[in-house]
Amino acid sequence: QFVLGMVLALYVGFSRLNHIRFVAQDPMLTGILKVSELPGQSTFWRFLASLNLNVAQQLLQLQRVLRERVWQAANVRLSSITLDTDTTVHTLYGKQMGARKSYNPKNKGKKSYQPILTFMAETREYIWGELRNGDRPDGKQIARHLAGVFAALPQCIQKIFAR
Structure with a gap:
């Protein structure tokens, strides 16, 4: 059950355990x-700490392969997709590392993280995400995020729209 839980978490696109x-x-x-x-x-x-560092890239490759196989089994044939990328606010209490005071409409003045998440509009699948500090992402961070998104997409995708 534990290993299956990890595989399912990978399939739905979690690249961080916090997700x-x-x-x-x-x-x-x-x-x-x-x-x-x-x-x-x-x-x-604890489970992942028992594995070596090369496993991280292998897990991300596994996530992509599993998505492709599920699409094939479900007869999903998308060559063009729309990506929805957005940030959200996660309020923190206490003194967590990386917390920043930034845009936080519900808890003004509180420190928070600002994760950036990308979903595929057509299938509503979670594609990629990063748990970030509370600052707005700069151009380099967005470019790095999008590189991860593109690497996680099935190879059959030929045209990508973003919103």
Whole structure:
């Protein structure tokens, strides 16, 4: 169940363990695994800490291959897609490293992280994301994010629109 949980997290596009908390009680994932909720982030960290550094790139390649296979099995034939990229605010309490005071409409003046997330509009799949400090992303950070997005896309995609 634990390994299947990791594979499912990879398939839905999580590149950071912190993202797993967003779907820890998702009925579809927990139903497949036959558990009430996914293990905590520290459990996943312990598992990954036991692996070597080359595994990270292999996991990202696995994510792309799994997406391609699921598309093939579901007869999804997209050659053109629309990417939705946006940032969100995650308010922090305490003294977490990388926290910044920035745009935070619900908790003005509080420190936060500002993750940047990309989804595919046609299938609503999570493609790529980065947990970032609270500052607005600059051009280099956006370019690095988009490079990760493009690497995660299936090879059948020929035309990409963004919004």
